[in-house]
Amino acid sequence: SQQGEEDPQALSIQEGENATMNCSYKTSINNLQWYRQNSGRGLVHLILIRSNEREKHSGRLRVTLDTSKKSSSLLITASRAADTASYFCATDGTSGSRLTFGEGTQLTVNP
Amino acid sequence: DAGITQSPRHKVTETGTPVTLRCHQTENHRYMYWYRQDPGHGLRLIHYSYGVKDTDKGEVSDGYSVSRSKTEDFLLTLESATSSQTSVYFCAISAVKGGGRETQYFGPGTRLLVL
Numbered sequence: 001s002q003q004g005e006e007d008p009q010a011l012s013i014q015e016g017e018n019a020t021m022n023c024s025y026k027t028s029i030n031n032l033q034w035y036r037q038n039s040g041r042g043l044v045h046l047i048l049i050r051s052n053e054r055e056k057h058s059g060r061l062r063v064t065l066d067t068s069k070k071s072s073s074l075l076i077t078a079s080r081a082a083d084t085a086s087y088f089c090a091t092d093g094t095s096g097s098r099l100t101f102g103e104g105t106q107l108t109v110n111p
Numbered sequence: 112d113a114g115i116t117q118s119p120r121h122k123v124t125e126t127g128t129p130v131t132l133r134c135h136q137t138e139n140h141r142y143m144y145w146y147r148q149d150p151g152h153g154l155r156l157i158h159y160s161y162g163v164k165d166t167d168k169g170e171v172s173d174g175y176s177v178s179r180s181k182t183e184d185f186l187l188t189l190e191s192a193t194s195s196q197t198s199v200y201f202c203a204i205s206a207v208k209g210g211g212r213e214t215q216y217f218g219p220g221t222r223l224l225v226l
Contacts, residue, residue, distance in 0.1 A: 033214065042115075042201055042217030043154070088153065092213070098144070098169065099215060103153035 004032075004089040004102030012108040019076040021105040023089030024069075030092045032065055033099070034074050037086045046074075046087075079109045114138045115218040117202050123224045130189040132221050134202030136182075142205035143185040144215065145169075145177060147198040154201065160185055192225045199223070 007022045023032070031050045035043040049056045049065045049072065056063045062075040076083055086104040093100065114137035124130050134143060144159040146169075156169030158177040166177050174196060176188045189196055202218040 031213065040220075042219050043203075043215075045214045045216065048214060090215075098156055098159060100156075101146075101154040103151065 004091050004100060006087070006089055006102045006105040008105060009103070010106045010108070012110065013079060015079060015081055015109055015111050017079055017109075019079050019083070019107055019109070021074045021087050021107070023072045023074070023102055025072075025089075025091045026070065027091075027093055029067075032063075032072050033090045033092070034061075034063060034072075035088045035090060035101075037088065037104070039085070043088060076107075079107075081109050081111045083107060083109045115202060115204060115216060117200075117218040117221050119221060120219065121222045123226065124192050125226050126193055128192050130192050130223065130225075132187045132189075132200055132202075132223070134185045134187070134218055136185075136204050138204070139182055140204040140206065141182075143179065144203040144205070145175075145185065145187045146201045146203065147171065147196075148201060148220075149198050157187065157200075189223075189225075192223075194225050197223060197225045 004023050004025045013019055029051055031048050033048045034046045036046055037043045047058045047063050049063050060077045065072045086106050088101050088104045090099045090101045116135045118133045145157040146154040148154050155171045157171055157175050158169055160166045160179040178186045200221045203215040206214050
């Protein structure tokens with residue numbers, strides 16, 4: 001079963017708006033990562049947040065992590081049409097397990 | 112793309128035929144992974160390798176085998192392809208930092224259709 005579950009499954013917004021995607025997971029983690037996948041391409045790493053961190057920024061990306069709720073959110077500010085892609089969270093568990101990916105959120109940014 | 116290539120990029124085969132997919136990396140990373148991606152399931156780990164001749168199973172390993180005889184190559188074999196193995200297959204490597212496996216870098220994928 002998938003460790004991470006993204007919400008919503010699909011999100012459609014206008015260019016310039018902010019996009020927020022959420023990820024929930026079930027077991028303790030070392031870190032949580034977000035990846036982007038453009039249609040027909042491989043996944044690209046966006047950002048990693050460790051279990052002892054609460055918030056991290058990278059350019060227009062802001063990631064939060066709440067280990068008490070076992071959840072994370074990815075905020076993309078001032079979205080662009082080029083941000084249209086699927087976004088996946090992945091967790092690296094404390095049991096030595098490998099990365100476990102969620103099913104992704106499909107983001108569409110309309111020009 | 113961390114110097115990762117996959118071959119072939121597309122393949123159509125018939126049920127019962129053996130198929131081998133190749134992942135090649137140029138940066139000498141120790142950890143390599145094979146995933147499959149299907150609608151409604153996200154990415155699922157098939158097998159992974161933590162060194163030459165060192166491999167282990169993932170969550171969906173049935174019907175698949177792997178081999179790693181050189182650091183740079185990780186092969187995935189479908190011993191007798193079935194229609195349920197129609198999927199997009201991704202290879203990934205792990206950039207090791209601080210002794211742990213962290214960020215993964217993905218190849219471009221292989222689209223496999225089993226008729």
